[in-house]
Amino acid sequence: MKLPYYPGCTLKKNAKNFEKAAIVAAKHLGIELVELPRWNCCGAVSSLTSDDVMHHVAAIRNLVRVQQMNDDGILDNEYRLVVLCAMCFNVLKRSNILATSNANMLNTINSFMDTEPDYEGTVEVKHFLEILRDDVGFDAIKSKVINPLKGLKVSAYYGCTLLRPREVGIDDPEAPTIMERLIESLGAEPVDNPYKSLCCGSYHTVGSNKEVVARRAYRIIEGARRNGAEAIITSCPLCAFNLDNRQALTEKLYPGFKRMPILYFTQLMALAFGYESEASFDGNFVDPIPLLEEKGLIGMKVQK
């Protein structure tokens, strides 16, 4: 299966490990992720004002690229655009819904982008997790596991952008299970966290409010730990940064706090599929290697 893939800026910078692991994991499942030629930043935050058309141009331009890939024969009638970063996914899908449900707005965007073919509203924005659930299936994933992650207790962190607003979300916004099912299929043990969809503090992390984020990280991590979690997985580079890197500050605010590894779900997949080096654990702030070693999950069978 050959699918168009939108990386987004962060996956080329801070979250290279997320992408690297995803590409091998997808390949292992028979999916070739084909990066969009000439993609641009999704816009990073979508405008909530319905008449702010300009801030949706970036997103729609990326969707035009999917059309072009089909027109150019790079893809064969494949209009599902796969996104890994939960934030980019949210922005792209939201703009897509807005533009396709509002003919006037789409018309304005199309006539503004007069050097591109018109966007015809044909693209479906999909998070990679959706492809795993709906097209590959968790049973199939389970059957492809080379190294079951036995004994590893993992809690899923959803945050906001995978779930809200409802029309964009990929699962029940109140009680999501999609990542837990993935954890299970990889042979690890999913652990619930009452704070799994509590906002991580988002962009407060770049301002003078870093403490807000460090306190959120504390609640989320401790919520998972109380249920026995040893690691947390996420699908958003911003959430990952806030939960992972901000632990340095959390540690200062809460004496006795113990660090917990934060992983991208694709890293867990790569590990279970036998791609330890591509799982790129050196890109994580809190080193997950000691935990994985303790569980006997490092130095397992390797795929060529």
Add this chain to the structure above:
Amino acid sequence: MARKKKIENKKMVRIYIMGKEYLVPAGLTIMKAIEYAGYRYIRGAGCRAGFCGACATVYRKLGDYKLYANLACQTTVEDGMYLVQLPFVPANKATYDIEKVKPDENAILQYYPEVARCVSCNTCTKACPQGLEVMDYIQAALRGDIKKTAELSFDCIQCGLCAIRCPAEIAHYHVGQLARRIYGKYMMPKAKHLQERIKEIEAGKFDDEIKKLMKMGVKRLKELYNKREIEGEAVESD
């Protein structure tokens, strides 16, 4: 026949310079037409050959909503053109010591954080007289791809037309220049043969020949020059 050609040459077009109407001969460049109309360039002209980027011009055409941008020395006047010169574009250039810049993914954003404001409207690309993919090089800068920013902006002549049109108020050409400097200093493979040649020069390998040339008469010099072997030409003889 010769007479007819002369009349054709005399064909005039109507242009508007800062709103004022002038009749100028067809076929002139905007730059020459403005001079024909009696203006004198004090700024806004340099090489007159499309290389220096000094002669940015914006114009509209009669009955066409589009705002065009181009180089005055490279664009032919058309009937019904409304035009104005942009001899200078204000844009802040970051101060940095290239010796101390860290060539990592955040290097450009650190000096030009406004790059993150790009809304991908592509207006810069449409304004570029060099036909560069300006939006793409700004987008490459945003994701920290210095090499791509440097390569895509390589032919930039710093005319400033992109910057004057950008709704995100980015100074593209400064961004491109920073990328090329970082790329050139830290990332581009070093040319070995160049370093070897410099060593040879410093060791005096060519001193005698230079001395010989300096004593040579003009006639002999010209002769030598005309007979010189041009690199690349010899190779193409298949």
